[in-house]
Amino acid sequence: MRHVITLLVENEFGVLARIAGLFSGRGFNIESLSVAETLDPTISTMTIVTRGDDAIIEQVIKQLNKLIPVIKVVDLIDKEFVEREMILVKVSTTPQTRDEVLRIAEIFRGRIIDVGNKTYTIEVTGDEKKIDAILGLLKPLGIKELVRTGRVAMARGSKSSTEL
Amino acid sequence: MKKTGSQIIIECLKKEGVEVIFNYPGGAVLPLFDELAHAPFQKILVRHEQAAVHAADGYARASGKVGVVLVTSGPGATNTVTGIATAYMDSIPVVVLTGQIPTYLIGNDAFQEADIVGITRPCTKHNYLVKDIKELSRIIKEAFYIARSGRPGPVLVDLPKDILVESTEFKYPDKVTIRGYRPVYEGHPGQIQRAVTLILKSKRPVLYVGGGVISSNASKELIQLVEMLGIPVTMTLMGLGAFPGNHPLSLGMLGMHGTYRANMAVMESDLLIALGARFDDRVTGKIESFAPQAKIIHIDIDPTSISKNVKVDLPIVGDCKRVLGKIITLLEKEDTHAYKEGLQKWRRQIEGWKAIYDLNYRQEGMIKPQFVIEKIFELTRGEVIISTEVGQNQMWTAQYFPFMKPRTLLTSGGLGTMGYGFPAAIGAQIAFPNRLVVNISGDGSFQMNSQELATAVQYRLPVKVAILNNGCLGMVRQWQEFFYEKRYVCSSLEGVSPDFVKLAEAYGAVGLRATQPEEVVSTLKKAFSIREPVVIDFVIDPCENVYPMVPAGEPLNQMRLI
Numbered sequence: 199m200r201h202v203i204t205l206l207v208e209n210e211f212g213v214l215a216r217i218a219g220l221f222s223g224r225g226f227n228i229e230s231l232s233v234a235e236t237l238d239p240t241i242s243t244m245t246i247v248t249r250g251d252d253a254i255i256e257q258v259i260k261q262l263n264k265l266i267p268v269i270k271v272v273d274l275i276d277k278e279f280v281e282r283e284m285i286l287v288k289v290s291t292t293p294q295t296r297d298e299v300l301r302i303a304e305i306f307r308g309r310i311i312d313v314g315n316k317t318y319t320i321e322v323t324g325d326e327k328k329i330d331a332i333l334g335l336l337k338p339l340g341i342k343e344l345v346r347t348g349r350v351a352m353a354r355g356s357k358s359s360t361e362l
Numbered sequence: 363m364k365k366t367g368s369q370i371i372i373e374c375l376k377k378e379g380v381e382v383i384f385n386y387p388g389g390a391v392l393p394l395f396d397e398l399a400h401a402p403f404q405k406i407l408v409r410h411e412q413a414a415v416h417a418a419d420g421y422a423r424a425s426g427k428v429g430v431v432l433v434t435s436g437p438g439a440t441n442t443v444t445g446i447a448t449a450y451m452d453s454i455p456v457v458v459l460t461g462q463i464p465t466y467l468i469g470n471d472a473f474q475e476a477d478i479v480g481i482t483r484p485c486t487k488h489n490y491l492v493k494d495i496k497e498l499s500r501i502i503k504e505a506f507y508i509a510r511s512g513r514p515g516p517v518l519v520d521l522p523k524d525i526l527v528e529s530t531e532f533k534y535p536d537k538v539t540i541r542g543y544r545p546v547y548e549g550h551p552g553q554i555q556r557a558v559t560l561i562l563k564s565k566r567p568v569l570y571v572g573g574g575v576i577s578s579n580a581s582k583e584l585i586q587l588v589e590m591l592g593i594p595v596t597m598t599l600m601g602l603g604a605f606p607g608n609h610p611l612s613l614g615m616l617g618m619h620g621t622y623r624a625n626m627a628v629m630e631s632d633l634l635i636a637l638g639a640r641f642d643d644r645v646t647g648k649i650e651s652f653a654p655q656a657k658i659i660h661i662d663i664d665p666t667s668i669s670k671n672v673k674v675d676l677p678i679v680g681d682c683k684r685v686l687g688k689i690i691t692l693l694e695k696e697d698t699h700a701y702k703e704g705l706q707k708w709r710r711q712i713e714g715w716k717a718i719y720d721l722n723y724r725q726e727g728m729i730k731p732q733f734v735i736e737k738i739f740e741l742t743r744g745e746v747i748i749s750t751e752v753g754q755n756q757m758w759t760a761q762y763f764p765f766m767k768p769r770t771l772l773t774s775g776g777l778g779t780m781g782y783g784f785p786a787a788i789g790a791q792i793a794f795p796n797r798l799v800v801n802i803s804g805d806g807s808f809q810m811n812s813q814e815l816a817t818a819v820q821y822r823l824p825v826k827v828a829i830l831n832n833g834c835l836g837m838v839r840q841w842q843e844f845f846y847e848k849r850y851v852c853s854s855l856e857g858v859s860p861d862f863v864k865l866a867e868a869y870g871a872v873g874l875r876a877t878q879p880e881e882v883v884s885t886l887k888k889a890f891s892i893r894e895p896v897v898i899d900f901v902i903d904p905c906e907n908v909y910p911m912v913p914a915g916e917p918l919n920q921m922r923l924i
Contacts, residue, residue: 208542212491216483223484253669260666266488266508269542 200229200249202274202281202351203259204359208267209235209242216265217244226250226258230283230348241269245281245350272359274351279359281351284323286311287333290340291318299339306332317342367495367526368397371459374502375403377534380430382406382421382792384414388434390461390474393526395432406792406821409813411438413785415445415516416811419454420786423772424747425793426579428509429454434461436474439520440481444779446516447485451776452600453577455514457505458486464524465493479520487515495528500535507538512545513664514577545663549680549688557635557659557676558692562701564633564657566708567593570616570645573600573775574638574662575682576768581605583686584637590693592702594712596624598639599760600775607764613712614721617645618912619757623715625910625918628653630711636660638682641671642776643914651917661685719910719923721761728903729879731755731830735762737882738800738828741890746798747790749773749783751807753837755830757908759802781810784827788814791823798826798890805831805859815869818895826889827897829862832904840907844922856904866897875899 207213214233221228229247236243248258255273262271274281289299296318303310303320306328312319322332326349333341353359365373371394375383382404387395398405408414411433418429429449433442439460449456463472479491488508490501505517561567575584581604588595588611595605596613605612613624628634634656639645646652649671660667660674661682668677678685723732735758738746748763749772750756756773765771772790774782787801808829818825830836833856842850863873872894876885882900889896910921 211493212479212483215480219483253673257666257670264664264666266540266543 199251199255199275200247201255202279202349203246203248203262204272204274204351205244205246205262205268206236206270207242207244208269209240210267213242213267216267217246217262220261220265221248224257224261226254230346232348232350245348247349272353274353274359278354279351280354281325281349282323283326283329283349284321284347285329285333286319286321286345287336287341288317288319288343289336290342291316295339299336302332302335308332363532364529365532366393366397366529367498367521368394370495370498370530370532371502371521371526372397372401373532374499374534375401375430378428378502378506380428383430383432384408384417384421384789385432386411386414386434386438388438388461388474390435390463390523391432391521391526393523394461394521404792406817408785409816410811411441412445412781413788413811413814413817415442415449415456415458416779416782416785417789417792418456419445419449420749420772420789421793422449422454422456422789423786424769424790426769427793428506429456429789431456431458433458434474435463435478436476438474439478440476443481443485444777446482446518448774448777448779448782449516450485450487452573452774453514454516455509456516457509458516458518460518460520462491462520462522465522466524468522478518482518485516486518489518489520491520492522492525495525495530498525499532503535504538504540508540508543512543513574546679547663547681547684549661549678549685551688553676553678554685554688555692557678558689558696560633560657560659560676561591561635562696565704566631567633567635567705568613568627568631569593569595570598570628570634570636570639571595571601571604572598572637572639575601575604576638578638578663578682579768580638580683580686581768583683583690586690587686587693590690590698590702592705592709593635594627594709596620596627598642598645598775599756599773601639602760603765603768603770606766608766611709612764615760616918618647618914619761619908619910620912620918621721621761622719622910622921622923623712625912625921626715627712628656629917629919631656634658636662637686638662640667643671646671647912647916647918647920723906725879729876729882729900731758731832731900731902731906732762733879734828734830734882734900734902735759735802737886738802739763741883741886742798744770746770746800747772747787747794749787749790749799749801751783751801751803752778752780753804753807753835754832754840754906754908755802755804755807755836757837758830761908780807784808784811784825785814787825787827788818788823791825792821800826800828803827803829804836805829805833805855805862806835808862809859812865815866815871815895815897819870823895824893825895827895828886829897829899830902831859831862831899832902832906833857833859834904837908843907844911845913862897862899866895871895871897873897873899875901877901
């Protein structure tokens with residue numbers, strides 16, 4: 199089962215290596231990982247998307263908690279939460295397909311952020327389903343390059359994810 | 363007043379109550395060694411950095427204090443890795459200080475540079491690279507705190523050379539605050555109450571005791587609980603000594619080479635109370651059929667140990683000593699006498715298993731290793747610190763030496779490090795100069811750190827090494843005999859090992875040899891009477907195997923008995 203885990207960690211060198219090493223050393227899977235500083239510059243937040251049965255996820259969470267620089271771990275799976283990912287996608291175009299690419303971008307509320315003679319570069323934000331959907335439509339037209347930020351997630355409601 | 367980094371480290375170590383530093387110098391740490399000249403620590407120069415960590419580990423296991431190691435950068439640091447991993451797997455508090463090239467050269471592939479923080483990340487409880495002298499005293503303080511608190515473990519601090527010579531104002535922090543690290547000591551009261559209820563309902567309970575009982579100094583409470591309830595006790599390799607091995611309710615060790623009655627009791631039990639143990643594969647055998655009828659209570663300070671391998675019915679995260687104390691308090695209000703009486707049938711059933719099969723060997727022909735171990739026990743009446751290597755020597759010791767007190771067995775349980783026992787014995791001897799320390803060794807394992815004879819001789823440490831010399835890598839040979847149709851590939855040392863008596867003498871130690879059973883006692887007596895390092899070469903029966911044995915991956919009741 200897919201889990202979205204959000205964690206607060208000390209913003210110091212080597213923390214990412216500790217977390218990545220924990221996942222690789224124990225054979226846990228990382229589907230995506232994003233990390234950046236919070237408003238408090240001594241703390242970073244990470245969003246990790248991982249898969250596993252209940253026993254594995256229990257171990258993932260316990261092992262993350264065991265790392266000294268990890269301050270808080272929250273599994274969002276049993277909470278209401280929103281998640282988003284941003285992609286930049288460079289699509290090959292021909293005079294025949296340029297309009298269609300624009301239309302698709304518009305439907306998905308994407309933005310054209312760079313235009314070349316034979317390409318459009320589109321920025322799109324959304325949850326996993328939306329991103330999969332637009333990529334499914336653009337793929338037959340010819341994707342030259344794709345970069346993804348990885349998922350970021352947050353609990354719904356007035357409480358912050360880490361107060362849960 | 364301003365102090366240099368080296369002076370700050372010395373001050374910090376003094377504040378932490380450090381008495382001894384196991385070390386090996388080198389270029390990157392010379393400023394610190396220079397400062398050590400005036401410092402009030404015993405400085406033990408080993409002959410290989412791996413042995414420095416094992417010695418610090420042995421010192422820590424025997425004394426309960428944090429062991430301290432100081433080595434140089436690059437190869438000095440990488441040589442410590444096996445020692446660190448050994449301490450990590452067995453949860454032993456050790457602080458390893460490694461030299462590092464100056465901060466401005468890090469990443470340049472400088473001479474004797476190694477990314478030791480990167481290398482040891484997965485085998486330390488935590489590690490640090492000091493990048494700013496202002497953080498130095500806080501980091502040292504945290505290192506000791508992390509090493510000894512919660513589930514103990516090794517912590518490494520990497521010290522770039524420029525940090526050692528720079529100066530800053532020294533102030534030792536009064537307390538440690540790490541927001542991501544707050545070990546839980548007190549068990550949950552509700553869970554503890556539920557545990558008491560489960561215990562009192564059980565008819566065939568077994569206490570399964572691991573190294574956590576020793577590291578939390580909970581033996582007294584354990585014995586009290588057993589006296590109250592009459593529950594039989596089995597111990598893991600790491601737990602030996604937590605409960606007196608000759609107590610009528612001791613079942614001995616469980617697992618792959620556990621006793622018949624211990625393994626049968628676990629398989630038939632209706633309640634397994636795991637105390638500071640982690641359901642290692644060598645203990646459980648085939649995990650799906652481990653303790654099939656039992657409800658499991660698991661008390662452990664490390665949440666990751668709980669429900670990792672075996673699903674637990676009642677977890678209690680906390681320190682064994684405190685949780686046991688609370689369980690006892692609650693039980694004092696109950697009718698434990700009736701419960702204890704009610705377990706008579708269960709205890710008789712276990713006695714029955716003992717009658718069917720117990721550990722046994724026959725001293726015929728050549729010296730049997732079990733005979734040597736039994737004689738060591740008889741001659742010392744258990745008043746001795748024993749270290750072992752890994753393999754047959756380790757298992758025979760676990761089976762035939764009834765450890766009476768905690769911290770009297772030093773053995774690499776988790777990592778299974780050959781070469782651990784001799785330097786660990788050196789560390790224990792330094793912690794207790796007046797106690798008898800015996801390393802039960804093998805001809806293979808001893809050669810993995812025999813250079814430490816020089817250390818033992820230099821510091822006049824009267825450590826005794828009893829080599830059970832069977833001319834082969836015995837446990838490898840045993841597996842090849844059982845599972846590889848006696849194809850003994852690369853496991854024979856017959857005729858290719860050094861003469862251990864001459865080797866000892868070459869180092870300035872005493873070498874003795876016994877080849878006949880009737881020489882065993884007199885040779886041991888002689889060795890124990892000499893206040894010097896002694897190596898005893900016991901030429902033993904090369905065909906002797908460790909029984910019983912549960913083949914890897916089989917259920918615990920599938921034991922090979924002969």
